[in-house]
Amino acid sequence: MLPVDQTLFAAAEAIRAKAYAPYSRFHVGAAILADDGNIYAGCNIENAAYPQGNCAEASAIAAMIAGGGRRITRIYVTGPGKEPVTPCGGCRQRIREFADLDVAVISHGVEGEPLVSTLGELLPHSFGPEHLKK
Numbered sequence: 644m645l646p647v648d649q650t651l652f653a654a655a656e657a658i659r660a661k662a663y664a665p666y667s668r669f670h671v672g673a674a675i676l677a678d679d680g681n682i683y684a685g686c687n688i689e690n691a692a693y694p695q696g697n698c699a700e701a702s703a704i705a706a707m708i709a710g711g712g713r714r715i716t717r718i719y720v721t722g723p724g725k726e727p728v729t730p731c732g733g734c735r736q737r738i739r740e741f742a743d744l745d746v747a748v749i750s751h752g753v754e755g756e757p758l759v760s761t762l763g764e765l766l767p768h769s770f771g772p773e774h775l776k777k
């Protein structure tokens with residue numbers, strides 16, 4: 644594992660321990676390396692009104708924007724089990740807003756091996772901010 648990924652994994656795991664997921668009991672953490680050199684992390688936050696829950700990636704993006712970062716240069720997602728915890732469809736689009744298509748998304752079910760994908764692989768033929776500038 645790259646040193647940067649070890650750092651991101653540790654940040655994602657530290658915040659995953661704080662997840663608020665009493666309904667699914669599926670605790671997720673995400674850590675972003677941003678263009679300002681800082682790491683921003685977030686966990687999932689569920690709600691009794693289920694659709695109001697936040698994914699970990701959305702929380703990490705909120706932390707990045709609030710903290711002054713503007714672009715995602717790498718993102719690591721951790722969750723339980725052996726299978727890689729890949730971002731949901733909505734979160735792929737959320738990441739798309741702030742990342743280039745060649746940005747690495749590392750998906751990790753912590754009892755298994757991490758899966759490294761690019762955002763473009765996870766979200767092909769996607770719609771993004773540049774479409775609104777034409």
Ligand code: THU
Nearest residue numbers: 667669671687698699729730731
């Ligand atoms: N979840 C995330 O936070 N990120 C993902 O990439 C997949 C799913 C959360 C949403 C919900 O709180 C729980 O995991 C079960 O779906």
